[in-house]
Amino acid sequence: MPVIVTDSGFSADSFRGSFTALADIGTTGQPVALDLPPDTDARDLTDHLPGLEMIRVDFPSFADGRGFSLARTLRRMGYAGRLRARGHVLADQYTMARRSGFDEVEIDDTLAARQPEDQWLARANWREHDYRSRLSG
Numbered sequence: 157m158p159v160i161v162t163d164s165g166f167s168a169d170s171f172r173g174s175f176t177a178l179a180d181i182g183t184t185g186q187p188v189a190l191d192l193p194p195d196t197d198a199r200d201l202t203d204h205l206p207g208l209e210m211i212r213v214d215f216p217s218f219a220d221g222r223g224f225s226l227a228r229t230l231r232r233m234g235y236a237g238r239l240r241a242r243g244h245v246l247a248d249q250y251t252m253a254r255r256s257g258f259d260e261v262e263i264d265d266t267l268a269a270r271q272p273e274d275q276w277l278a279r280a281n282w283r284e285h286d287y288r289s290r291l292s293g
Contacts, residue, residue, distance in 0.1 A: 158242075159268040161250065161261040163280040166273045169262070171238070175212060194222035198229040205235045212262070215243035224256040231257035247275040 160167050176187035178196060181204060189210040190201075196213075211230065213223040227239055241253050242262040253261055263271075 158262045161276050165277055208237050210238040212240045212242050215241055215245050218244040218246050227257040247271040250276055250279040
């Protein structure tokens with residue numbers, strides 16, 4: 157069962173809809189939620205963004221940062237729905253996930269056991285602990 161990480165800590169998944177794979181867009185009408193690989197060209201989604209409740213971006217490896225770029229691009233394109241990172245995102249990367257536009261991170265039970273909630277919460281105050289605030293303070 158996946159664990160959802162937010163600025164409040166760990167929780168169960170509250171999303172009850174189903175995800176449509178990028179390859180299946182157009183076969184079932186307007187999807188409610190999309191699953192995207194990290195190499196997705198966000199421009200291909202322009203017509204679909206207004207009707208989407210959630211987008212989930214896959215992180216196949218903790219060393220693959222393309223999902224952060226994709227999230228930032230989607231937010232710049234005006235996507236205001238729920239944006240979730242899924243997969244191999246580490247607690248150390250939570251701040252980057254939030255700054256790039258993700259609302260939450262979905263991890264598996266194994267990662268949650270290796271990196272408990274307190275490690276994620278230590279990075280939850282991501283707005284105040286950045287280099288800009290240190291320079292201006």
